[in-house]
Amino acid sequence: MTVELFGQDVDNFLFWNIPNLSSAFGEWNLVFKSQHSNMEVDLNVVSLAISGNSRYSRSNFAIIPPSAPAVQHINGIYEAELSNPVLGLSYKQVVKLITKTGGNTGTTPYISNNEDREAIVYYKPEY
Numbered sequence: 001m002t003v004e005l006f007g008q009d010v011d012n013f014l015f016w017n018i019p020n021l022s023s024a025f026g027e028w029n030l031v032f033k034s035q036h037s038n039m040e041v042d043l044n045v046v047s048l049a050i051s052g053n054s055r056y057s058r059s060n061f062a063i064i065p066p067s068a069p070a071v072q073h074i075n076g077i078y079e080a081e082l083s084n085p086v087l088g089l090s091y092k093q094v095v096k097l098i099t100k101t102g103g104n105t106g107t108t109p110y111i112s113n114n115e116d117r118e119a120i121v122y123y124k125p126e127y
Helices: none
Strands: 002-004 012-016 029-034 045-052 057-063 076-084 089-098
Touching: 002 012, 012 089, 029 045
Parallel strands: 002 089
Antiparallel strands: 012 057, 029 076, 045 057, 076 089
């Protein structure tokens, strides 16, 4: 799943394939761990609310600066972990976090130095 982080005072959401989760079951924690460095990213997740139905659950959360997307470049693939220490439950899934849509790919285009498309001749018989 792709999660676009909008910044402060905006609800971000993440869906889970687990039915009937709720904030009524106690306090939940949401942590994102980078698959590149295996380190937790400091998003300062606040106001986490969980709601669910018979098919899936949804977690609404907000983040606060200084780790807001404008300050820290966090685009990448992460492992999201939703845990409840009181119940001893832990659910994980892979998510793609983005802060800004678009952007460049970080590659340079190949520009040929042979624009006339001349082939190299290794053998040319003379008749």
